[in-house]
Amino acid sequence: MLIKILLIEKDEHIAQKIISLLEPMNHIVICGCGTSWDDSIELIESEEPHIVLLELNLNEDHGVTLSANLKKRYPQLHIIVYTGYDYAPFFNQLIESGVSGMLTKSASATELAELLTAVMHGKTVIPLHLFQQIKLHRSEHDKHYWEIDLTPTEQHILELIYKRYTNALIAKKVHLSESSVEKYLRKIYDKLRVRNKIEAIERMQQDQSFRPVSQHYKL
Numbered sequence: 001m002l003i004k005i006l007l008i009e010k011d012e013h014i015a016q017k018i019i020s021l022l023e024p025m026n027h028i029v030i031c032g033c034g035t036s037w038d039d040s041i042e043l044i045e046s047e048e049p050h051i052v053l054l055e056l057n058l059n060e061d062h063g064v065t066l067s068a069n070l071k072k073r074y075p076q077l078h079i080i081v082y083t084g085y086d087y088a089p090f091f092n093q094l095i096e097s098g099v100s101g102m103l104t105k106s107a108s109a110t111e112l113a114e115l116l117t118a119v120m121h122g123k124t125v126i127p128l129h130l131f132q133q134i135k136l137h138r139s140e141h142d143k144h145y146w147e148i149d150l151t152p153t154e155q156h157i158l159e160l161i162y163k164r165y166t167n168a169l170i171a172k173k174v175h176l177s178e179s180s181v182e183k184y185l186r187k188i189y190d191k192l193r194v195r196n197k198i199e200a201i202e203r204m205q206q207d208q209s210f211r212p213v214s215q216h217y218k219l
Contacts, residue, residue: 003116006049007033008040008066010058014105018053018082021109028116037066044074051100051116056083056090064093071098078119082112091130100124148191157184161197162204 005028009015015033022028031047034040044052052070056063067079078100081087087094087102094102101115101124115125126134150158153174160170167185171178185197194200 001027001117001120003028003051003120004031004047004049005029005116006031006040006043006047006052008035008052008054008058009033010035010055014055014084018105021112025109025113028113037069040070041073044070044077049077051078051080051119053080053082054099056081056087057085064090064097067094067099068097080115080119088130091133102126150188150191154184154188154191157181158188158200158204161185161188161200164201 005022007015007018007030009018012033012035019030019033022030031049032043034043040052043049054063054067054070058066063081063083067081070077070079075098079098080101080103081094081099082103082105084105087104091102100119103112103115103125111125118125156174157170160173165173167178167181170176171181174181176184189195189200192200192203194203
């Protein structure tokens with residue numbers, strides 16, 4: 001697969017080094033180098049690159065701003081932040097802006113080629129130390145019921161709710177008063193974003209297969 005690359009780089013000497021690094025790769029074509037927003041747009045319009053290699057620290061705009069603006073204008077364009085600066089402090093912002101990958105210029109030619117190829121196949125490459133910091137943020141409504149932050153007692157009560165236990169039976173099972181059970185139920189309903197036992201059961205049944213809450217937390 002032939003990959004057309006556009007550089008956005010303020011330093012001409014560094015741009016030449018990048019070109020020298022990529023030129024030996026037969027499947028890659030450098031279709032230009034932009035140093036500003038205007039000439040980058042002109043090159044994108046005329047050359048239609050697959051991937052932009054973007055320096056994070058530019059004179060006129062920060063790379064985070066520029067990448068976000070480019071993705072809004074060209075949603076299909078892949079942007080890889082290829083920089084001599086530490087991009088870790090901007091990691092989340094860059095992901096939100098829509099970039100397809102990030103790499104420092106200290107990386108080897110092989111690492112750069114692997115990232116370019118991965119991006120063209122709908123994948124990316126993330127350094128392990130950054131991957132380990134990634135957390136998936138979802139609303140409570142979108143989580144599976146066993147992913148909700150429930151205490152062990154709440155987990156047990158929820159399992160009993162699914163088994164259609166009455167409040168009196170739940171109280172005996174967990175060794176609490178009925179009034180305490182009712183307080184727990186209100187907390188559980190709030191966490192599950194439901195109003196009553198019926199809706200709580202329906203929430204659990206939304207999953208394709210039900211297992212007791214306690215089993216999910218033992219995984």
